[in-house]
Amino acid sequence: MGKMEQIMLLLISVLLLSTALPVSLCAQKPVAAPRKEDIPYIKCQVCEKLASQLYQQVQSKQAQISPKKISEYQIIEIAENVCNLKKEEADWILKIDIVEQGDKLELVEQEAEGICNTECKTIEKTCQEVMGYSDTDVAEYIYTSKPDIESLANYLCKDLTKACKTKPPPLPKDRTPGEPFVLKPTKEAEMEKMLRSMEGIPGAPSMKMYSREELMNKNFGEDADDDDEDDDEDQFPSNLGKALRNKDNKKGDWKQTIVKGMKDAGETLKRHATKVSFRVQKWWKGFKAARSKAAGKVEL
Template sequence: MGKIGQSLVLLVSVLLWSTWLPVSLCAKKPVAVSRKEDVPYIKCQVCEKLASQLYQHVQTKQAEISPKKISEYQIIEIAENVCNLKKEEADWILKIDIVETGDKLELIEQDAEGICNSECKTIERACQEVMGYSDTDVAEYIYTSKPDMESLVNYLCKDLTKTCKTKPPPLPKDRTPGEPFLPKPTKEAEMEKMLRSMEGMPGAPSMKMYSREELMNMKNLGEDADDEEDDDDDEEKFPSNLGKLLREKESRKGDWKQRISKGIKNASETLKKHATKVAIRVKRWWRGVKAARSKASKAEL
């Protein structure tokens, strides 16, 4: 089955599944906002967990494609996604609770994913600040040096970003406590994973968390359309040969649409890979220039 067919099957599954969920799970939620003031107190811990996740994701990807070796481009993709809650690689953020302990904040890992409120967004923000523009650098280090987890933590958090070079400041006594960690209902978590897996599929809608009524309306529209088609078939009697020609014409249109969609996606992936390679070469060249200047200045001294 093609990707368009797969996306349609997933969409139908989502619509049917929505009838089993309570309205409270499907209703649109207010957008959570990060607490910028908390970032300095958790940044080093976030960096350590980020490095750990990078290591684990790379190992998992390597096991999936073995005996083929993981490419630098694939590692860069992981580094780009690991701090983005819209991507599967960032699911680790959903399992962390920020707990106030004395004059510091601690990141406590939970057994299940939690509902993403301000704490979840704060961890995402801290993660993105740590990674910054270092994704290609850390990807190159992983690809060329193949470090163990401890070496990767030291490289990312102490050498590359300096995030853990100094201790975080003491926590203000008047800090407003964060919200409690609330485990996410299993069905809601599975629904979100299904919707996210449809992103980027040709023919799949750009789906977000619709309300139950909206999902049911979409389902009913589809049923109404099917009923209208059945009525048209009963009322209008075309010659069999003409009907066959029309079906063949529609089939050819569908093939062209699928080919164009596939071509656009392939071209986009190729351009992204090319841009990544260019960025890597430019960074290496610039490091060489800086190293040469540093040697020249030392020689003058």
Template sequence: MKGVFWFLVVSVVIATLIPLSHCSKKPVGIARKEDIPYIKCQVCEILAKQLYQQVQSKKAEISPKKISEYQIIEIAENVCNLKKVEADWILRIDIVEKEDRLELVEHDSEGQCNSECKTIERACQDVMGYSDTDVAEYLYKSKHDIDSLFNYLCKDLSKSCNKKPPPVPKDRTPGEPFVAKSSKEAEMEKLLKSMEGMPGAPGMKMYSRDDLMNMKNFGGENEDDDEDEDDDGDTGFPSKLGKVLRSKENEKGDWKQKIRKGIVDTSTTLKKHATKVSNRLQRWWKGKKTASSKKSSKSEL
């Protein structure tokens, strides 16, 4: 019960730190569902490769422990979800028009997510469907390679590659060009994804770099620092992160470490305030119960 109470208090505190007006995001691309039949088999082929490689990487990461079926299920559930790191492979794929067909081309770096990115994500989800647990069980129980996994997923389960894709209509509107992200931007987005579900910060939303930089008074140099009732000297989360993002490249220290430190400091402060509020409420409740008990005793007399 105490844990639930603390969770609610911290959620309220975070909600006051980050107003709803800051939660707006820039428009994102919309999947072109009509393109899915032309790329579905290719997506399935890359998906099978990704599943195999990610499971192998997980095995190497936790060695000498044996990988569990739950860990494989987690990979299978997340591999088609762009909000998860397991689906970062989608950001490296470009849809290229070649005569009467569409071809998926893999780049070394991640690109900006537009309608093509969303289309590949949707095609991946169509391939996987409700078969993620079946695929996970297959990967867990059988000795497999990429080819056998491709046959199982793309021919037996989803039937994505059982027939040749139809020709692309001549009047199809071409997709957007592939625009690569900078290495810093890609690292920042990975860091933002890793913030989701962080202990000590329940309910924290993921913001893009542009969202963070556009926040009101985000890291302003002349803004007044509000003093809290305990004079902790801690500033708000957006302000701390903003100052880190605006720091020059020649400053000492790793910018990622500074961001992480800001998050940890903010989490500690939130927990401290939540504990104080909890203690005050508990004292108030005990006082109320004591007063009620005394009043009841007098009535009996």
């Protein structure tokens, strides 16, 4: 099979797999809105932390792929994701608390992730405003100049974005205080990471997150009625929902149930992909045979 044929086969397999699994396991939880009026008071601080994160994550990626050299594309990918809370690169935002100190707002880094409320969304929004369309520019600078943290912060926050060109204004005395920083339960944080890691699986592009209570109360397609051949693929969300509601789970560790459900789902997707690939290969062979036969008749 030629290279073009392999690419075509892969594209068809992915297309068939993504249309065969339309069910999303999770739904998006409502989130708080950012306080846009707070952005001018924290913009410079957010930019400096953004520069630090870019530097650290690039260094971490380089260590991860060593001895290969990190590519400019990989740095651009980090820069594109570092202000997006749906991506792992933005997890740093979840550890920051906005604290009112006199007529200023200070960003105080915590030891663990907190529940994402208004302050979390405000930092994300500020980060996105700072980065704007500069992700490729800053990525190119990092790739070509290999700056230290201080040089990167000066370039990003003073030269490129002007986020730290002027001092923030004094905080209004009548500002409504933000919510307190609340640590996120460890199990919830781990589950969110597991769910997020499944977002790239074909057939589950819109996967979001349920709370623990939502997962335990959901009916995921229990009434679906399909062929026996595809029963495992169609029913795995329902089976996961049933397992979560099982009485025995209340006595055990619900995290283990989630992990098992994720593994079972992964195996089901893998089996389904193999089946689809086999069917496509069979179709392709038949198509080639028919084409060869037709060509032979034309020559005659």
